Amino acid sequence: MKLSLATRIFLGYAVVLVTFGAVSLFSVAELHRNQLEIRLVSQGYLQLSQDAAALESFHTNQEKDTERILEEPSAETRRGFIRLARLYVPSLMTERLREAQDRAREVRGLAPAGEVRFVMDLESRLAELSLRAQSYGRAAEAVFTVLAREAPAPDEVARVGAELRQQETAIGRDIRFLRAVLNNRIRERVDGAEERERRTGLAIITLSVLAIIVGLVATAWSARTLRPVRTLIEAVSRIGRGDYSAQLGVAGEDEVAVLAREFDAMARSLQAREAQLKAQAEALMRAEQLAAVGRISAQVAHEVRNPLSSIGLNVELMQDAFAHATFDSPAEAHEAREILGAVTREVDRLTEVTEQYLRMARPPRPSLEPTDVTEVLASVLDFSREELERAGVEVVRELSPANPRALADEGQLRQVFLNLLRNAREAMLDGGRLTITTQAHAREVEVSLRDTGHGMSEAVRAHLFEPFFSTKEDGTGLGLAVCQQILKAHGGELSCQSAPGQGTTFFVRLPRA
Structure with a gap:
């Protein structure tokens, strides 16, 4: 998929924003979770633990009052204690248990899904305590009825007293167990909250570092994407300077x-x-x-x-x-x-x-006609054979068998070839080899004349076709200039390749007929 420059930069920074947004959402979610945990512990379990402590304290006082009633020798005083106990013992215990049950139901509304079962277990324990409190009230009333007599039977007092103490022991055990369960749960939740807070802190730090890394990567990516712009500006400056x-x-x-x-x-x-x-x-x-x-x-x-x-x-x-x-x-x-x-x-x-x-x-205007370049070249070579042989020049003909025809003026073309043959002969004073090649291309005919002379330097070759430039003592410097002029008038070209000590090659190119 092809993305535009603006889209790529937007996507890069969108990734950065999404990363930082995810970190922020994670932090908010964890803070909300910790807030719920604190609310559950502070407004739920701690209140229930305080209710359990109050029940335990009230039950302890009730046990002491029961012992005082059972041990009181004065019947009149004992009946006063009994009247007082009948006023507050059953009602206060029932009221406190009902408050604890109401609070447990409130806590169940605050508790997360994982804590509902534990809260429901607390409600069932409180319900059992309420039943025991009712049974304890009936046992206490039986004791009060026996002790309210003028001369209660010792056996009957001992029996109802034992039943009452048994009920008190059971209620006290259940209250202490309930309080221990609540304290353990509070400690577990606090420890879990501390551990979760530690993990949350590490996670937030890790995610923040990751977000920073993503931001740096996005910035580097954007800089890399925009780097060609700076290169483009530099290139424009170079072009402005003419490069x-x-x-x-x-x-x-x-x-x-x-x-x-x-x-x-x-x-x-x-x-x-x-x-x-x-x-x-x-x-x-x-x-x-x-x-x-x-x-x-x-x-x-x-x-x-x-x-x-x-x-x-x-x-x-x-x-x-x-x-x-x-x-x-x-x-x-x-x-x-x-x-x-x-x-x-x-x-x-x-x-x-x-x-x-x-x-x-x-220069005369050329009369362009389809001309067999190979035939013209062979005729010129035959004409110059004796002169070349006297100079010790061996002629190697590599003429194309296709006999390519070019648009040329035969007389002017002969003049060009004669001039090039004379230059090749003069370049090989001690004799040598002259290789002549013809090739037919798609739009032109090419003739190359390669000698084994002493060659020429780049400086000489740069001025080779300028008028009056010559390396010969008696040369006019017009031969190659005239040849170039003739070939330009034909729509062709004359070029040269040479190096010192490696001979010289002239290329004659003419348009095909």
């Missing part, structure tokens, strides 16, 4: 995780856009450079080309004239011809340079 490489990588399905993934996508998009803008800026700068170079080249070529043509024509005329001229010695004739040949070669070289400048300044 688009910030990636959060937050997993999950809540709002923060979704926002973090959207932020990562935005950062990648900005990074790609920045790289694209940088590449476009570099391409624009290169285009501006090429435009400036083209304008200068066109002007220089225009100013130099016509004089070069004139010079070349005049040198040819001089060579024809030298064929009929006479010299003082063959050495002078040979020297003159050598000088004219050197001038001719320099004129041809300068003419080629001006042609390169003109091609840079006014």
